[in-house]
Amino acid sequence: MxxxxxxxxxxxxxxxxxxxxxxxxxxxxxxxxxxxxxxxxxxxxxxxxxxxxxxxxxxxxxxxxxxxxxxxxxxxxxxxxxxxxxxxxxxADTQLVAPTVLDDVLFGLQNYGVPGDEARARAREALATVDASHLEDRIPHYLSGGEKRLVGLAGVLVLEPxxxxxxxxxxxxxxxxxxxxxxxxxxxxxxxxxxxxxxxxxxxxxxxxxxxxxxxxxxxxxxxxxxxxxxxxxxxxxxxxxPPAPVRVAREAGLDARAQPVTEADLVALLERPNPASIPADGS
CATH class of the missing domain: 3.40.50.300 (P-loop containing nucleotide triphosphate hydrolases)
Incomplete structure (x- = not known):
């Protein structure tokens, strides 16, 4: 960033x-x-x-x-x-409009006039990016919630935003x-x-x-x-x-406020140090 x-x-x-x-x-x-x-x-x-x-x-x-x-x-x-x-x-159902997953991911490309073979290749690449290639022939509305979310994401990624x-x-x-x-x-x-x-x-x-x-x-x-x-x-x-659980745990455990863990990994790393109560914010 x-x-x-x-x-x-x-x-x-x-x-x-x-x-x-x-x-x-x-x-x-x-x-x-x-x-x-x-x-x-x-x-x-x-x-x-x-x-x-x-x-x-x-x-x-x-x-x-x-x-x-x-x-x-x-x-x-x-x-x-x-x-x-x-x-x-x-x-996700609001943006799933086609009879199959592959057709759905193709939809945006077709609206922008991308030729058929190129559109199909890009749609398959987008599905592969979100690990959903195995879904391409499925009917979108029969997918699980997580699968629908991934297909919706593929339909966005195919336009290369x-x-x-x-x-x-x-x-x-x-x-x-x-x-x-x-x-x-x-x-x-x-x-x-x-x-x-x-x-x-x-x-x-x-x-x-x-x-x-x-x-x-x-x-x-x-x-x-x-x-x-x-x-x-x-x-x-x-x-x-x-606040997130690691923040609450750090405060309740009386850990040095300068360390300020915000994720579970931060908290585990802090607790694994020899003297976590004295670790400064930069972890040195």
Missing amino acids: SRDDPPLVDLQCEAHTYPDGTVGMHDVEFSIYPNEVVALIGGNGAGKSTLLEHLNATLVPDDGELLVDGTPITEDNKAHARKEVGFVFQD SVVVLDEPLAGLDPERSRLVADRIAQIHEEGISVVLSTHDLEFAAEVADRVCVMVDGNVAGSGTPREVFYDGALLAKANLH
């Missing part, structure tokens, strides 16, 4: 109000930079999904602007935003499927694609994110590295959130 590069996506949203008058978001400034993973956390109704849906112009601000690769997005060029910013919805957005990617998945999806997210990040996701699983956020943004009442109340956010008790309290 480098803040020296210009943002891939830059959203300025003074307000977004739904037709029923509900204020979904206000006074939000949110950017995505190359090669980073950003996690949005917050309670139900905090505005996480609303913010995510603005990133590829699924929703547009009542007052504000979306820039993708420096290009202002208007009604005339929303396709640019949707190609560069791929969106995987929480309800610079950013992938996932709304609650682990929602409703058992631990095995959650780990599979989490591994695929880590893999696409390693391949140079920036990732933005919302989650209620703070242990997952601590494990995968370079930056964590806390949303409260339709606004970003604070952001920072996982350590900065998960050791900010006042910020978490404002969002009615509890």
Whole structure:
């Protein structure tokens, strides 16, 4: 991740109000930079999904602007935003539209006029990327929740976006499927694609994110590295959130606050040191 590069996506949203008058978001400034993973956390109704849906112009601000690769997005060029910013919805069924998995992954390419043989090769490559090649002849709606999430992710990756957005990617998945999806997210990040996701699983956020943004009442109340956010008790309290288990364990065990473990691996490494109560933040 480098803040020296210009943002891939830059959203300025003074307000977004739904037709029923509900204020979904206000006074939000949110950017995505190359090669980073950003996690949005917050309670139900905090505005996480609303913010995510603005990133590829699924929703547009009542007052504000979306820039993708420096290009202002208007009604005339929303396709640019949707190609560069791929969106995987929480309800995978909303984006599974074709009779087979392979046809579904092909769908976006066909909309962009990619020739048949090339489209089929790219679709198979995208399925292989998420370890779902064995599903290509299956009927999408008969897949498990985790399989649907992977197929939705393949359907986004096939368009070669610079950013992938996932709304609650682990929602409703058992631990095995959650780990599979989490591994695929880590893999696409390693391949140079920036990732933005919302989650209620703070242990997952601590494990995968370079930056964590806390949303409260339709606004970003604070952001920072996982350590900065998960050791900010006042910020978490404002969002009615509890820190991840390793943070709570470290505090209850009276470990040196400077070490600040945020993941299970951090905590184990700290406890394996000869005198964990005196380990400084840099682990030296």
